[in-house]
Amino acid sequence: MALKSVDSPEPRGPFESNKEAAALEPREVIGGTPGAADATPARASTRFLVRGTRDAPLRNPSSVLESILTDVDRRKQIIETELTPWRMICALEITSQSGFTYLGTGWFAAPRTVITAGHCVFDPVELGGWAKSIKVIPGRDDDEEPFGSATSSRFSTTDMWLASQDPDFDYAAIRLDTDLGSEVGTFGIAVLPDAEITNRLVNVSGYPVSPGNGRQQYFHANRVKAVTERRVFYDVDTIGGQSGSPVWAYLDDHSDVPTVVAIHAYGIGGAPANLQVVANSGPRILPDVLDVLKGWIATGNP
Amino acid sequence: MSRALRCGRVLDAAGNGVTGARVSVVWGTAPTPEIGRRTGDDGAFQVGLPPGLFRLQAVTDSGSTGEVEVEGGEGRDILIRIEASPGRGG
Numbered sequence: 001m002a003l004k005s006v007d008s009p010e011p012r013g014p015f016e017s018n019k020e021a022a023a024l025e026p027r028e029v030i031g032g033t034p035g036a037a038d039a040t041p042a043r044a045s046t047r048f049l050v051r052g053t054r055d056a057p058l059r060n061p062s063s064v065l066e067s068i069l070t071d072v073d074r075r076k077q078i079i080e081t082e083l084t085p086w087r088m089i090c091a092l093e094i095t096s097q098s099g100f101t102y103l104g105t106g107w108f109a110a111p112r113t114v115i116t117a118g119h120c121v122f123d124p125v126e127l128g129g130w131a132k133s134i135k136v137i138p139g140r141d142d143d144e145e146p147f148g149s150a151t152s153s154r155f156s157t158t159d160m161w162l163a164s165q166d167p168d169f170d171y172a173a174i175r176l177d178t179d180l181g182s183e184v185g186t187f188g189i190a191v192l193p194d195a196e197i198t199n200r201l202v203n204v205s206g207y208p209v210s211p212g213n214g215r216q217q218y219f220h221a222n223r224v225k226a227v228t229e230r231r232v233f234y235d236v237d238t239i240g241g242q243s244g245s246p247v248w249a250y251l252d253d254h255s256d257v258p259t260v261v262a263i264h265a266y267g268i269g270g271a272p273a274n275l276q277v278v279a280n281s282g283p284r285i286l287p288d289v290l291d292v293l294k295g296w297i298a299t300g301n302p
Numbered sequence: 303m304s305r306a307l308r309c310g311r312v313l314d315a316a317g318n319g320v321t322g323a324r325v326s327v328v329w330g331t332a333p334t335p336e337i338g339r340r341t342g343d344d345g346a347f348q349v350g351l352p353p354g355l356f357r358l359q360a361v362t363d364s365g366s367t368g369e370v371e372v373e374g375g376e377g378r379d380i381l382i383r384i385e386a387s388p389g390r391g392g
Contacts (some may be wrong), residue, residue: 094337
C-alpha cells in the first residue's frame with residue numbers, strides 16, 4: 001500500500017511513498033540529533049530509560065481496567081525537561097475550528113517538523129476538520145518554557161488518515177516557521193522487523209491531563225506486548241493528553257540515540273479483542289510510514 | 303467506527319461551570335484517541351464518542367476530580383460533577 005501525504009490548506013507539496021509496508025523488512029533507521037542546547041545528560045535518563053528486550057513485563061499487572069494498566073499509576077514526572085531527550089518532547093495546545101482547546105504531545109523529527117498523532121491535527125468530529133492552530137512548547141514544565149514556543153496553522157497527514165481516521169494511520173506533522181528543533185534536538189526513527197520489536201522495552205513520555213494538567217511531562221516504560229501489521233501494543237501507562245507521544249527504544253545496548261518505533265495514540269479501548277492483551281497502542285513505524293516521515297523531515301529543515 | 307460529537311460541562315458542587323478543567327476518556331469499550339480537553343467558559347467541552355460504554359474524568363487546577371460513565375454515540379449532554387475525591391456521577 002502506498003501512503004500519500006496530505007497537507008492542510010495552503011498545501012506545501014505532496015509526498016508520495018513507493019514502498020509496500022513489510023514487517024519483515026530489515027531494520028531501517030534514520031538518526032537523530034542531540035541539539036545545540038546543554039548536552040548534560042539528565043539524571044532521569046540513566047535512572048528511568050529502558051533498553052533491550054524482555055520476555056516478562058517489568059512489573060506484573062494486577063488489574064486491568066484503564067489506560068493506567070495496573071492498580072498503581074506507574075508514571076514518573078520528569079523535572080529536567082530542559083535536558084535531552086525530554087526537551088525534544090512538546091506539550092501541544094490545540095485550538096479547534098470552533099474554539100475549543102485540546103491537549104496533546106508531539107516530538108521533534110526535524111528543526112521545523114514536530115510529529116504527533118493524526119487526531120491532534122485533523123479530526124472531523126472534535127476539531128471540526130483541521131486544527132485551527134497548535135501551540136508547540138518543547139520541554140514545558142508548568143509555567144516554564146525553557147525553549148520558548150511556536151504556534152502553527154500548517155499541518156500534514158496522510159490521505160489514509162484524512163479519508164478514514166483509521167487508527168493504524170493516526171500520525172501527522174506540525175510545520176513550524178522557526179528552528180526550535182535545532183536547539184532541542186531530534187529523535188531518530190526506525191522500522192523494526194517483527195523479531196526486533198517483539199518484547200522490546202520501550203519508553204513513552206508526554207503531557208497528560210492528569211497528573212500535571214497537560215503542563216508537566218510524565219514518563220513510563222515497559223515492554224511491547226503485541227504487534228500487528230501496523231500497530232504496536234505496549235504495557236505502558238498513558239492517559240488523555242499523551243496522544244502523539246514518542247514510543248522510543250535504544251536499538252543497541254550502548255546507544256544513546258532515542259529512536260522512535262511507534263507514535264502513541266490510543267488507550268486500552270484501542271486493543272482489538274482478538275489480540276487478548278490489555279495494552280495501550282500507537283501506529284507502528286513501517287517502511288511506508290518512514291517514507292512519509294522522511295518527506296516531512298526533508299521539508300522541515302531550514 | 304464512527305464517533306458522535308457530544309457536548310458536555312464540568313460543574314462544581316454549587317452547579318457552576320468550571321473553566322479550565324481537563325477532561326479525558328480514561329476507560330472505554332471502543333477506541334478513543336488519547337487527546338485531552340480543556341473546558342472553556344461555563345465549563346463547556348466537546349468529546350467524540352463511538353458506540354460503547356466510556357468513563358470520562360475531569361480534573362481541576364486544584365486537583366479535584368469528577369467522573370461519569372456514559373453511553374457513547376448520539377445522546378444527551380454530558381455533565382461531570384467535581385467532587386473532593388474521585389467518584390461517579392452523571
